[in-house]
Amino acid sequence: MNSPQLPQPGKRRHAAKGSRRIALGLSVVSTVGLAGWMYSAAGGGSTESASPTSVQDSISIPSTSTTLAPTTSNRNNSTTSTTVVPATGSLRDGTYTGTSSSTRWGPVQVKITVEGGKITDVQAIQYPANDNRSLQISRSSIPRLVQSTLTAQSASVSSVSGATYTSASYKKSLQSAIDQSRAKAS
Amino acid sequence: MNDPATVVQSSHVEEVMGTTVTFDVRDENSGPAISAAIDWLHHVDEVFSPYKPESPISKFGLGELTIDELSDEVRDVLALCDIVNDDTNGAFNAFAVPAPNGSMFNPSGLVKGWALEISAEILEQFGLRNFTINGGGDIAVRGTPLDEDGWRIGIRHPYEANMFAEVVQLRDHAAIATSATYERGAHIVDPETGTGTTDLASVTIIGPDLTFVDVYATSVFVMGNEGLVWLLDSHPECEGFAIGHDGFTYATPGFSRYVVQ
Numbered sequence: 001m002n003s004p005q006l007p008q009p010g011k012r013r014h015a016a017k018g019s020r021r022i023a024l025g026l027s028v029v030s031t032v033g034l035a036g037w038m039y040s041a042a043g044g045g046s047t048e049s050a051s052p053t054s055v056q057d058s059i060s061i062p063s064t065s066t067t068l069a070p071t072t073s074n075r076n077n078s079t080t081s082t083t084v085v086p087a088t089g090s091l092r093d094g095t096y097t098g099t100s101s102s103t104r105w106g107p108v109q110v111k112i113t114v115e116g117g118k119i120t121d122v123q124a125i126q127y128p129a130n131d132n133r134s135l136q137i138s139r140s141s142i143p144r145l146v147q148s149t150l151t152a153q154s155a156s157v158s159s160v161s162g163a164t165y166t167s168a169s170y171k172k173s174l175q176s177a178i179d180q181s182r183a184k185a186s
Numbered sequence: 187m188n189d190p191a192t193v194v195q196s197s198h199v200e201e202v203m204g205t206t207v208t209f210d211v212r213d214e215n216s217g218p219a220i221s222a223a224i225d226w227l228h229h230v231d232e233v234f235s236p237y238k239p240e241s242p243i244s245k246f247g248l249g250e251l252t253i254d255e256l257s258d259e260v261r262d263v264l265a266l267c268d269i270v271n272d273d274t275n276g277a278f279n280a281f282a283v284p285a286p287n288g289s290m291f292n293p294s295g296l297v298k299g300w301a302l303e304i305s306a307e308i309l310e311q312f313g314l315r316n317f318t319i320n321g322g323g324d325i326a327v328r329g330t331p332l333d334e335d336g337w338r339i340g341i342r343h344p345y346e347a348n349m350f351a352e353v354v355q356l357r358d359h360a361a362i363a364t365s366a367t368y369e370r371g372a373h374i375v376d377p378e379t380g381t382g383t384t385d386l387a388s389v390t391i392i393g394p395d396l397t398f399v400d401v402y403a404t405s406v407f408v409m410g411n412e413g414l415v416w417l418l419d420s421h422p423e424c425e426g427f428a429i430g431h432d433g434f435t436y437a438t439p440g441f442s443r444y445v446v447q
């Protein structure tokens with residue numbers, strides 16, 4: 001309305017190219033996707049056999065062709081170790097840059113930082129879009145998929161935001177479990 | 187922060203508006219306030235439910251009531267529907283959503299957040315300062331839990347019902363809403379196509395007012411991958427977080443300040 005740049009939902013379906021251009025801002029790989037990516041690299045490309053959790057079964061891993069290549073970072077001017085990821089799947093500290101992989105929106109290249117054996121940062125270092133606003137959307141932190149069972153999380157999480165549940169599905173929901181634990185405690 | 191032992195906590199779970207609403211209050215003497223808010227929500231259900239053939243909303247959708255015959259609160263909601271339809275370039279159009287009675291007017295996607303936000307105002311009018319109201323996953327926040335800096339809220343993982351994709355902390359006067367299709371199938375309809383939308387697995391919006399936060403979550407979901415750019419351009423008062431079916435997540439620049447590290 002007040003901006004000619006605002007997306008037109010009806011048009012985007014017929015303008016796939018424009019959609020792609022805007023779409024990809026992201027820099028963030030989900031932990032699940034990344035875990036699959038890492039294990040894929042560690043296992044010499046065998047993605048399926050290395051899936052560490054059941055979650056991966058339900059999430060498509062972004063790329064089939066990604067391999068880890070320890071590199072010298074051209075962003076931070078910091079030389080990184082030429083560590084090879086052990087086949088066990090545990091991670092050596094350092095910074096790793098994935099080869100450019102294609103997504104349905106265009107090429108993306110990802111750099112990860114491993115500290116203490118855990119991935120502590122993920123950054124997309126190659127963006128398919130030149131749209132500044134899309135770049136603003138980009139973030140470079142890992143969305144953590146918090147392993148949440150009631151015992152682990154009820155102490156600190158007081159509410160769950162999710163798509164609207166019906167009264168029936170509420171009974172099976174995490175929110176219901178939290179409510180019940182609260183009722184017992186009080 | 188107060189001594190946790192001195193923090194009063196009362197909660198109430200109410201089935202209303204086709205979902206379940208949880209009140210979590212950390213102030214004393216919350217009973218009358220919660221009762222008043224519950225009465226309000228049941229009143230909203232009577233007036234605005236598209237599932238009740240006799241509700242004014244149902245009758246208006248079928249043309250059995252004119253706009254002049256509607257009460258002020260219903261006209262307020264109609265005005266809000268117009269505002270958000272313009273605001274979202276039609277991504278949120280209450281006149282393009284099928285209702286159970288066969289009409290194409292269904293403002294439910296706005297009414298719930300609006301009703302919950304007013305519920306929060308009702309609690310405040312009774313003097314309550316620290317509470318959350320969670321209506322089917324859409325949450326109005328006030329104050330703090332007293333024993334902590336803010337309310338920790340898990341954003342449900344779109345594929346794993348018992349996992350969080352992210353945990354955020356909100357306080358004072360805030361709202362959070364998530365749109366996704368994992369619970370009710372493709373219940374979010376793209377007004378342009380009349381079909382369900384599938385680009386994103388989940389969209390979460392944080393902002394000051396649940397009425398709009400809820401609508402924007404739905405709208406960004408409908409807009410798909412361009413939705414967060416729209417939010418960034420149009421609503422700097424809000425932050426957004428989306429999970430794509432591609433395994434990537436997307437967030438506006440200010441979202442990270444809410445994330446619990």
